[in-house]
Structures are given as structure tokens and as C-alpha cells.
Amino acid sequence: MENEPLIDEALKRELTALYGAGDRHYHDLSHVEAMLALAGECRRLLHDPDAVEAAIWFHDAIYDSRAKDNEAKSAALAEQKLSGRVSSERLSRIVAMIDATATHQLPQLDDEKATSDAALFLDMDLAILGAEPGAFDAYEKAVRREYGWVEEPMWRAGRAAVLKSFLARPHIFHTAEFQRRFEAQARKNVQRSLAALEAG
Incomplete structure (x- = not known):
């Protein structure tokens, strides 16, 4: 077995x-x-x-x-x-x-x-959060398409809440391996995405 x-x-x-x-x-x-x-x-x-x-x-x-x-x-x-x-x-x-x-x-x-x-x-x-900016942006667009039925203001508020919850953690990633490889880039990507959502 x-x-x-x-x-x-x-x-x-x-x-x-x-x-x-x-x-x-x-x-x-x-x-x-x-x-x-x-x-x-x-x-x-x-x-x-x-x-x-x-x-x-x-x-x-x-x-x-x-x-x-x-x-x-x-x-x-x-x-x-x-x-x-x-x-x-x-x-x-x-x-x-x-x-x-x-x-x-x-x-x-x-x-x-x-x-x-x-x-x-x-x-x-969650490794995609720490991808290089082009790949991260493609991921964000793809997720938005999956939620195509959500009105834009609702989407911005909901997505911003998710991204803020990641930034609020001491580390986005649980393991030393992923923190070393992806943490810094993930924080940059998420902050950039959040700024765009909040700017409307």
C-alpha cells in the first residue's frame, strides 16, 4: 500500500x-x-x-x-x-x-x-508572491480574471485586505529557505500591488 x-x-x-x-x-x-x-x-x-x-x-x-x-x-x-x-x-x-x-x-x-x-x-x-515583477504582475491579472464577476471597488477592497494581511505578518514565508529566496521580493511586489489598488 x-x-x-x-x-x-x-x-x-x-x-x-x-x-x-x-x-x-x-x-x-x-x-x-x-x-x-x-x-x-x-x-x-x-x-x-x-x-x-x-x-x-x-x-x-x-x-x-x-x-x-x-x-x-x-x-x-x-x-x-x-x-x-x-x-x-x-x-x-x-x-x-x-x-x-x-x-x-x-x-x-x-x-x-x-x-x-x-x-x-x-x-x-505562495512563492509566486516573490517572483520577479513581470511574473507577479501576470499572476495578479490572472487572479483578477478568476474574480471577473466582482465589481472593481469590491475587488480593490477585498484584494487589498488579503495583501495587507500578508504584509502584517513578521514573515510572509514560514521557512528560512523561502524567506531567504523570496521574502524581500515578495514584500516589494505586494507593497507595489497594494499601492496600485489604493490609488485606484
Whole structure:
């Protein structure tokens, strides 16, 4: 059971179809692939790379910009699809990682190694904030398109609140690795985006 890949080819095909939905402009397969590439770069730091890879594949599987429970639904899908392929303890860690993307706060896990993996996973999800300015701007435009139904004043207020919440943290990223690589650029990008939103 534990030796088989958590995400086999059939599951990849199924998830790829979900990520290919027409209303996705950022939360699509390229976001998953970017996170998988970061997981590859950080493999030496991960205690259970396969569990992190499974969390990456599932974390945005359900995505509706009008809904408030995407993370919970994505976690439930992971639970359903991975049940029987993985120990219940490992599955609960994967589910906790996915659920944590709702707030980007570290989940309460009773295991130091699992907490470390969750921190790296959450940082991979936010790495785009620390991308070079052109890539960050493309990300911002793509997210705006996903929320195309939101009126501009509402969008500006809502998005500004999200960005301010990141800036208010002592660190945007949980891990030393991502702070070193992305923190300074992420703060510049987010401040620039916030200034543009507030300027209207």
C-alpha cells in the first residue's frame, strides 16, 4: 500500500481535467507544476515528499471563486481518492496541509517533521508572491480574471485586505529557505500591488 505512488497516472489524469476548467486563469495546472518544481528543488528538506506532492496535486482541485469552502472540498476529495492507498495518519497530514491553504497559517500537527513539511508546502503555494515583477504582475491579472464577476471597488477592497494581511505578518514565508529566496521580493511586489489598488 505505502510503496505505490500516491498520485498514479489515472489520478493525475482525473486531477488534470479539474485543473483544466475554463474559469481558471491562475489556479490551473501550471500552478501545480510550479509547486511540484519547487518541491523537487526542496526535496532534501522534505520528510515525506510523496505526501507533499499529493497535497500539491489536490490543494486547488476544487476551485470556484464564488465559493468559500474550496479548500475543505479539495481536502475532502483527497480523503476520498487516497483512502485505502495510504495510512490514515499520513492521509490526515495531507488533509491538514490542504485545509491550511485557506488561511496559510501552520496547521496544528503533533509531529515536528510533518509541521516542517506543511510549512514548506504553504511556502511553495505562495512563492509566486516573490517572483520577479513581470511574473507577479501576470499572476495578479490572472487572479483578477478568476474574480471577473466582482465589481472593481469590491475587488480593490477585498484584494487589498488579503495583501495587507500578508504584509502584517513578521514573515510572509514560514521557512528560512523561502524567506531567504523570496521574502524581500515578495514584500516589494505586494507593497507595489497594494499601492496600485489604493490609488485606484
